[in-house]
Amino acid sequence: MTARPGGYERPGAYGRLRRYVSVLAVLAFWLAAGVRGARAQGVRGWVGTTVQMVELRPIAVDTIARDRVARGTDGRLRYNGGVVTCVSDDVCLGYRLRGEEATMAATQDVGFTAWGFGVGGLSFTALLRARTRLGSDLAWPRTDDRFDAMLAYGQWNRGRVRVRVGRQEIRSGLGFPAFDGGSAALTVAGFRVEGYGGRSLARGLRDPANEALRGLEDFVVDRSVYLFGGSARFRAGATGVTARYQREIYSDRSGLVAERGSIDLASVLPRTRVSGSLDYDFGLGRVGKGHLTLAVPLLDGKLLVEASARRYLPYFQLSTIWGFFEPVAYTEGELRAAWSPSSAVGLWLSGGWRHYGDAGTAVVLEPLENTGRRVSAGARWLPDPAWGVDGSYRLEWGPGGFLSSGDAAVRWMPSEDLTLSARAMSFQQIEQFRLGDGRAYGGGVSADARLTDRIRFSGGLTVIRQTASGGAVDSPWNQTRGWSALRIEVGQDPGLANRRSR
Amino acid sequence: MRYGAVRAGRWLGGGVSAALVALSALAPGGVAPARAHPQADGFHQTDPFPHEKHQGLFPLCTGCHAGIPGGEARTLYPEQDLCTRCHDGVDEERVEWSGPTTRPTNLRFEHPMHASKLREVGDSAIACESCHGNPDGPRMAVGDTVRLPECWSCHAHPASDHLTDADCTTCHDPLARTRLPLSAIKALPVPPDHDSTGFLLEVHGASASRETARCETCHTRERCAACHVDADRPEITAIAAAPADLRLPEAVAHYERPASHVDEGWQSEHGTHASRDACATCHATEDCAACHIDTNDAIASLPSRAQVVAPGVHIEAHDPESHRSRFFMASHATLAAADDGSCATCHTQTYCTECHDGPSNGGFHPLDFATRHGAEAYGREEECSTCHNAAAFCRSCHVESGLGSEGRLGAGYHDAEPLWLIRHGQAARQSLESCASCHKQRECVQCHGVLGAFKISPHTRDFDARAAWKKNPTICLACHVGNPIGGSRQ
Numbered sequence: 001m002t003a004r005p006g007g008y009e010r011p012g013a014y015g016r017l018r019r020y021v022s023v024l025a026v027l028a029f030w031l032a033a034g035v036r037g038a039r040a041q042g043v044r045g046w047v048g049t050t051v052q053m054v055e056l057r058p059i060a061v062d063t064i065a066r067d068r069v070a071r072g073t074d075g076r077l078r079y080n081g082g083v084v085t086c087v088s089d090d091v092c093l094g095y096r097l098r099g100e101e102a103t104m105a106a107t108q109d110v111g112f113t114a115w116g117f118g119v120g121g122l123s124f125t126a127l128l129r130a131r132t133r134l135g136s137d138l139a140w141p142r143t144d145d146r147f148d149a150m151l152a153y154g155q156w157n158r159g160r161v162r163v164r165v166g167r168q169e170i171r172s173g174l175g176f177p178a179f180d181g182g183s184a185a186l187t188v189a190g191f192r193v194e195g196y197g198g199r200s201l202a203r204g205l206r207d208p209a210n211e212a213l214r215g216l217e218d219f220v221v222d223r224s225v226y227l228f229g230g231s232a233r234f235r236a237g238a239t240g241v242t243a244r245y246q247r248e249i250y251s252d253r254s255g256l257v258a259e260r261g262s263i264d265l266a267s268v269l270p271r272t273r274v275s276g277s278l279d280y281d282f283g284l285g286r287v288g289k290g291h292l293t294l295a296v297p298l299l300d301g302k303l304l305v306e307a308s309a310r311r312y313l314p315y316f317q318l319s320t321i322w323g324f325f326e327p328v329a330y331t332e333g334e335l336r337a338a339w340s341p342s343s344a345v346g347l348w349l350s351g352g353w354r355h356y357g358d359a360g361t362a363v364v365l366e367p368l369e370n371t372g373r374r375v376s377a378g379a380r381w382l383p384d385p386a387w388g389v390d391g392s393y394r395l396e397w398g399p400g401g402f403l404s405s406g407d408a409a410v411r412w413m414p415s416e417d418l419t420l421s422a423r424a425m426s427f428q429q430i431e432q433f434r435l436g437d438g439r440a441y442g443g444g445v446s447a448d449a450r451l452t453d454r455i456r457f458s459g460g461l462t463v464i465r466q467t468a469s470g471g472a473v474d475s476p477w478n479q480t481r482g483w484s485a486l487r488i489e490v491g492q493d494p495g496l497a498n499r500r501s502r
Numbered sequence: 503m504r505y506g507a508v509r510a511g512r513w514l515g516g517g518v519s520a521a522l523v524a525l526s527a528l529a530p531g532g533v534a535p536a537r538a539h540p541q542a543d544g545f546h547q548t549d550p551f552p553h554e555k556h557q558g559l560f561p562l563c564t565g566c567h568a569g570i571p572g573g574e575a576r577t578l579y580p581e582q583d584l585c586t587r588c589h590d591g592v593d594e595e596r597v598e599w600s601g602p603t604t605r606p607t608n609l610r611f612e613h614p615m616h617a618s619k620l621r622e623v624g625d626s627a628i629a630c631e632s633c634h635g636n637p638d639g640p641r642m643a644v645g646d647t648v649r650l651p652e653c654w655s656c657h658a659h660p661a662s663d664h665l666t667d668a669d670c671t672t673c674h675d676p677l678a679r680t681r682l683p684l685s686a687i688k689a690l691p692v693p694p695d696h697d698s699t700g701f702l703l704e705v706h707g708a709s710a711s712r713e714t715a716r717c718e719t720c721h722t723r724e725r726c727a728a729c730h731v732d733a734d735r736p737e738i739t740a741i742a743a744a745p746a747d748l749r750l751p752e753a754v755a756h757y758e759r760p761a762s763h764v765d766e767g768w769q770s771e772h773g774t775h776a777s778r779d780a781c782a783t784c785h786a787t788e789d790c791a792a793c794h795i796d797t798n799d800a801i802a803s804l805p806s807r808a809q810v811v812a813p814g815v816h817i818e819a820h821d822p823e824s825h826r827s828r829f830f831m832a833s834h835a836t837l838a839a840a841d842d843g844s845c846a847t848c849h850t851q852t853y854c855t856e857c858h859d860g861p862s863n864g865g866f867h868p869l870d871f872a873t874r875h876g877a878e879a880y881g882r883e884e885e886c887s888t889c890h891n892a893a894a895f896c897r898s899c900h901v902e903s904g905l906g907s908e909g910r911l912g913a914g915y916h917d918a919e920p921l922w923l924i925r926h927g928q929a930a931r932q933s934l935e936s937c938a939s940c941h942k943q944r945e946c947v948q949c950h951g952v953l954g955a956f957k958i959s960p961h962t963r964d965f966d967a968r969a970a971w972k973k974n975p976t977i978c979l980a981c982h983v984g985n986p987i988g989g990s991r992q
Contacts, residue, residue: 204887
């Protein structure tokens, strides 16, 4: 398959391996579900089908005759209010809105955990996903990747030891690295040490970067990447601390792709909850993200106040040039409070102010914005168990963008098995580096119905009126969005009757 | 979690001291009467023979109750002939007499053995009225109760209260070996300590282990099994089970929440204390499975609810305290990273993946988030790349929407800023992820590479080129021709 812009090229040898893994996962599912003689003691799982639709009006660069362009009061050449660039005496270039197109994506998930194969503590977990694109030629992200074994691992968990083999993820302060390999953890009292390693998969994808990003990204080295890492956790009472080190290298050891460490802390102290994290990029020798958050419940828990100090520095692997462009971090202070004077009323408010470090770049004309703020507030009112009203407002402005948005929703739950919602929203968005003021308002309805103990359906439809002014590509139109999801629980979990979906 | 009364099983009696009632039901003979007359239900019978009226006729009790001293059941009571010697229908009104029906009791009392003991210590024969008579009444004022102080004159009772701290077995058979009727079992008195605070949680278990026989006086194993999920524990199996024909009152299982369970942090700490001994009194393995998705030795050791009589405490899946915070969504990453074992208690990796790499259906982002995510993406309150691959997800969508860059220098998308090309450096360093969501690396190299149009170095003065070359020389070559620092890689 030829790579297309934004498209996804099918992997080669690794794709075959992936198919084998998937087939094994499916076989394990059926083995667990019912093959006589090897039957698992229990299988818990679900099948989910999701269909999403959105109408878009992409923008496109178009040519404009020079004689139709006029110079504005700011001295810039414009056509229909939008800034254009004239590339010759006769031709200028500018953006225009294309016609409406609807694109749809359908996703089919099968997830399950089976256990009890005659070996205590042995289980098998898998999440398989198939995707397809419907509607116009507009590509829904990743729908070119028709099938993925998102997860497929066997686990043996007995007492102090847990071993996993297969496709798995590590949830950590370094993100969600996924890999095909093994991990082992040993827990002794409050200590746990874990080691893991295997073939690394691209961030956010389920294929090695050299195959998944071929055609999508530049400078991709056609070599596999191996990931190794380890962590040590200490838990005492309600305090947990985990330190982690992780390294990714090319299979031929010709270079590092990533080398990072992190430390994460969460603790429940008397009257205070503390959490914090910090990561360090050994590859580029700099501190990455971090935060320290204190949460204090007051008024018998009716008021929760949180204060956070954050640092954010984007992380890029050493296999791209981005990290070597030396991004600067921002530091932010944020205060949040949530007040629930009664079970029927809840209010929350948060505000933050951030400041970016010195970019060290030449200043031409005047420096760009280097501070940002965000404020949000919301309220919830539950006049009775069947009704709920939510409202929220968010204001964000800083380098790159401005957003002022408000949402309101009414929820009606005539029974435990049915929830109907109506929602209205409005927002104004300005991109700092692009002319124009985009405004939108609209509303939608959604429903969530539990058809049986094991079957749940949800869906919704939203219509948003999109307008733009002030030089943006301007053509008001109504954007329709819709989605539906069907989820069927399967299996014979002994605790299923008492369990919510998880 | 639901604690409280749960109807189940059978219940056996109330108190340790069946003795009082049992003694009141004692037949004049009292020799294993329950087994001799299993059909009898004479517990509430009163003595039909008017002893007081006959006090002048009988100088000795053994005149009528000849079998008492020797334990001969046949002569415990007089025959009809003895009555008809006087009540012949001529001198005295004729009466019908068949003797009292021997009533079921749990009293363990043998007249011959007591008589023998008394003889051994040189005491006289039994004086019947000392136990059966009324010291303030006439000589033959035989009542329905025996006088316990007479028992205690030899069998020293450790407390003044008959029902407290006594060795019940001295005088009583285990309930399982009696034929007490249902009404009698229901009427068994309740010792005062059974109603005391903490009896259920703190006292009765240790007492039962220490004084099994005392419990057995009023209880059978079925009473334990009505509440205890782990009714097969040795302390319980040591208690005799009821015979099949012994009718027992219906039991009401009652569970109290231990103080430890309401402590802050119990939810996160309970695993360290979990074991069959600690948990199986109230919980079955299904209770663990309400939250735990995996088993461990402690969970596996618990009985299954299908295997036990007791209802146990039903636990329903519930969010831990941390999850109820309005801001949990923002904080959960650190909590998970600090101790992902806590998450793994209830969630498989599929749960995380469903959201972090799942189809959007109004879960994490608002439904129309795609339309208004620009400002938030610049602000980076969340790290987009936690879930999304910038190249395969962000850029592919931006390209489809016409926002993707083709690296041209013509129509500028960033038209709000004059001279953007030479001013973009600060914005790029402040929000490089946003740049990468539309631009490919090669577009930047067009100007920043050593072969580029402007050869503008993207590095700061502090940039450690040597270290970078050592870490990954391949990517240096994206912009540089050969080793930019000269010499070998090392």
